[in-house]
Amino acid sequence: MEKLSLVAQEEQPAQRSSSFSSSFVNTHLSLTKVAVFLLAASLLGFNRLKPAVLSAFSSASTFTEISGYCSHVPPILAAEFLERQQRLVDTLISLNASAYITEPGPSAHYYANLSSWGLSERPLLLIISPDASLRPNVTILTPSFEESRVRLMTIPSRRPVSYATWREEVSPYEVAVKAIPSLVPEGPVFVDGEMRAFVLDGLSKAAPSVPVLPAPVEIQRLRQRKSVRELEIMKCANEATLLAVRAVQQRMYIGITQSKTSSFLELALTTAGLSSGDGLVLFGAIAARPHGGGGDAVLGANDLVLIDCGGMLHNYWSDLTRTFALPATILSDRQLKIWYAVRDAQTAALEAARNGSFTKVPDQAARAVLKPYGWEKYFTHRLGHGIGLQMHESPYLRGGSDDIILTGHTFSDEPGVYISDEIGVRLEDSFYIDESGNGVYLTEKAGGQATSPWQP
Numbered sequence: 001m002e003k004l005s006l007v008a009q010e011e012q013p014a015q016r017s018s019s020f021s022s023s024f025v026n027t028h029l030s031l032t033k034v035a036v037f038l039l040a041a042s043l044l045g046f047n048r049l050k051p052a053v054l055s056a057f058s059s060a061s062t063f064t065e066i067s068g069y070c071s072h073v074p075p076i077l078a079a080e081f082l083e084r085q086q087r088l089v090d091t092l093i094s095l096n097a098s099a100y101i102t103e104p105g106p107s108a109h110y111y112a113n114l115s116s117w118g119l120s121e122r123p124l125l126l127i128i129s130p131d132a133s134l135r136p137n138v139t140i141l142t143p144s145f146e147e148s149r150v151r152l153m154t155i156p157s158r159r160p161v162s163y164a165t166w167r168e169e170v171s172p173y174e175v176a177v178k179a180i181p182s183l184v185p186e187g188p189v190f191v192d193g194e195m196r197a198f199v200l201d202g203l204s205k206a207a208p209s210v211p212v213l214p215a216p217v218e219i220q221r222l223r224q225r226k227s228v229r230e231l232e233i234m235k236c237a238n239e240a241t242l243l244a245v246r247a248v249q250q251r252m253y254i255g256i257t258q259s260k261t262s263s264f265l266e267l268a269l270t271t272a273g274l275s276s277g278d279g280l281v282l283f284g285a286i287a288a289r290p291h292g293g294g295g296d297a298v299l300g301a302n303d304l305v306l307i308d309c310g311g312m313l314h315n316y317w318s319d320l321t322r323t324f325a326l327p328a329t330i331l332s333d334r335q336l337k338i339w340y341a342v343r344d345a346q347t348a349a350l351e352a353a354r355n356g357s358f359t360k361v362p363d364q365a366a367r368a369v370l371k372p373y374g375w376e377k378y379f380t381h382r383l384g385h386g387i388g389l390q391m392h393e394s395p396y397l398r399g400g401s402d403d404i405i406l407t408g409h410t411f412s413d414e415p416g417v418y419i420s421d422e423i424g425v426r427l428e429d430s431f432y433i434d435e436s437g438n439g440v441y442l443t444e445k446a447g448g449q450a451t452s453p454w455q456p
Helices: 004-017 017-045 051-062 078-094 106-112 143-149 174-179 195-205 217-224 228-251 258-271 286-290 333-352 360-373
Strands: 098-103 125-132 136-143 160-164 190-193 212-214 275-283 304-314 318-325 383-384 394-397 410-413 416-419 424-425 429-433 437-439
Touching: 004 160, 051 416, 078 098, 078 106, 078 360, 098 106, 098 174, 098 275, 106 125, 136 174, 143 160, 160 174, 174 195, 190 195, 195 212, 195 424, 217 424, 228 258, 228 304, 228 318, 228 394, 228 429, 258 275, 258 304, 275 286, 286 416, 304 424, 318 424, 333 360, 333 410, 333 416, 333 424, 333 437, 360 410, 394 410
Parallel strands: 098 190, 136 160, 190 212
Antiparallel strands: 098 125, 125 136, 275 304, 304 318, 383 394, 383 410, 410 429, 416 424, 429 437
């Protein structure tokens, strides 16, 4: 391993003298508390430990500094669901379409707060169509024996929700088609792009004279382009995720395992107020496989740490990756050179992501930064993906794509370099396109992109 570069030597003292000095001390104090706890437990037995000792151990394994970080952020209110339904109906009318149909999932949640229903072979469908006054007509197709349970769900609607029930001996798809008041032969029925094939097939057979088609881009963009309220939720979720990773870094030490770090990460994300929070933790050369594999590694003195993680806030996802070092880590010139090249590629991609540009342009910009080093070939995946009610959703930032970037779009920006059996570096921040047409990191309030391997 090469000696620590001059760049790192210049950076590390400054880092250790400020925020990292306190975090380093806090980490070792926490570890001391753990040691005291274990020693006392072995000498006295766990039931004889005094409350003060138990309290000291508890503070070593919690993340009180980020507790409830997003507790002030409310969920989407009913009024916004109603606005979404009206925009959908306006779009259907402009496309001369009869209805939009989706199964429970992200799109059903977006339009009607309907996402907690588990999918089965018995279809339950959300149907939104224009009524005679060009207002949204919201209908739920449900098995008849489930109707009373379905009615317990809170579904925003300007007028009472209609329930089209079907018994086991009849075709649910014929019932669904009959429940569309505006159905006309020349007016297509659009369905969500993730609808299961057998449901789409059933609807098509029940309406042979009406085109049943995947929703076009005009409808897809309604959900892709985020509102101010959605962005507020996503900003806090991504800020909390970044703060959780930094808090985990402060509790790590040379010799810790990937699995122990993962347990810290899950606790930190949950403490910060995110649900379904988890992530990928990779040490050293294992990170050369972008999604890992190969057992539970122990962190060495010359290893970088890669953490790729996220969680949900009010059903909206965060997604963030940091490749970082600990204060005691000794990095080579090559490790540092790769890390800063990836960081520069991430910056170039954000600058290239502008309203009206093709989604392939940021991907190309990131690769152009890596090319002079000969590392472009080690950037083996697309630059990024859309993010919102799904962690991965369209559109995607990838070479060859002619999708258009628009204001309100949200993406991940995650270039990487992966050299087998040597090193893997990935840096990821999610961003949005603001009203001026520029890319802005959703983590900006918490500091934005990483500034060095020691400052994620």
